[in-house]
Amino acid sequence: MEVVIAPAGELAALAAGAVEELLRARPDAVLGLATGSSPLAVYDELARRHKDGLSFSRARAFMLDEYVGLPADHPERYRNVIEKEIASRVDFAPGAVQGPDGLADDLAAACAGYEAAIADAGGVDLQILGIGTDGHIAFNEPGSSLASRTRIKTLTRQTREDNARFFGGSVDDVPRHCLTQGLATIMEARHLVLLASGRAKAEAVHQLVEGPVSAMWPATIMQLHPHATVLVDDAAASRLQLADYYRQTYADKPAWQGL
Numbered sequence: 001m002e003v004v005i006a007p008a009g010e011l012a013a014l015a016a017g018a019v020e021e022l023l024r025a026r027p028d029a030v031l032g033l034a035t036g037s038s039p040l041a042v043y044d045e046l047a048r049r050h051k052d053g054l055s056f057s058r059a060r061a062f063m064l065d066e067y068v069g070l071p072a073d074h075p076e077r078y079r080n081v082i083e084k085e086i087a088s089r090v091d092f093a094p095g096a097v098q099g100p101d102g103l104a105d106d107l108a109a110a111c112a113g114y115e116a117a118i119a120d121a122g123g124v125d126l127q128i129l130g131i132g133t134d135g136h137i138a139f140n141e142p143g144s145s146l147a148s149r150t151r152i153k154t155l156t157r158q159t160r161e162d163n164a165r166f167f168g169g170s171v172d173d174v175p176r177h178c179l180t181q182g183l184a185t186i187m188e189a190r191h192l193v194l195l196a197s198g199r200a201k202a203e204a205v206h207q208l209v210e211g212p213v214s215a216m217w218p219a220t221i222m223q224l225h226p227h228a229t230v231l232v233d234d235a236a237a238s239r240l241q242l243a244d245y246y247r248q249t250y251a252d253k254p255a256w257q258g259l
């Protein structure tokens, strides 16, 4: 696992740079897109690079998760969030961005179908991730099976409180259920790039990088991934025991190595 501690703007440029490098090498690459505030600066940077000529026209993308039951036109439905924040700002082909269907009549079948669609696309090349204050990735809440696949989950009170800011501050308006890629699904992506900023994420980041692998902190599964990059600002890094080592390692990194 590589840990990079840098100002938030620099982190977004690093993540966008990794996406650009991938798309330049393989224009038909498969991206994994996350919602939440953490990736927004990355999406801004990708939109800027698109204006400078970076094309997504042959790429495909899969979203991590979706609320169950939000109306199709609800602004916080993750499909709509991704459309607004990135898909509509670049040149993905129609239908190239997919997400779990939180309005399906048969949610279990929708989850199985989503797993099949990711596999049919050849798997995700680069997965962008955020992290919840309770250590969740996508919507894999504490206690999630480390072997989980796309399925229905119940959101914790903590996550609903954290996300209430997107629902006018009303926790009661945050759905109670979601569909989410499982931890095993996410682990199959070939490169995981997680972004976190702010002191509220410091404990989750410490557990993710330095804690024991445990379903209680689901993001810790990333310690078992052969290519995981964790991009954090000073505040999110403030509880890392080996922060000085990570800083030194990154400062000494050869320029050719990339993320």
Ligand SMILES: N[C@@H]1[C@@H](O)[C@H](O)[C@@H](COP(=O)(O)O)O[C@@H]1O
Pocket: 034, 035, 036, 037, 038, 039, 064, 065, 129, 130, 131, 132, 133, 136, 137, 138, 139, 159, 163
């Ligand atoms: N399902 C999303 C996660 O994918 C995201 O990582 C997390 C953190 O969000 P933020 O980046 O806004 O802190 O929020 C939500 O729960």
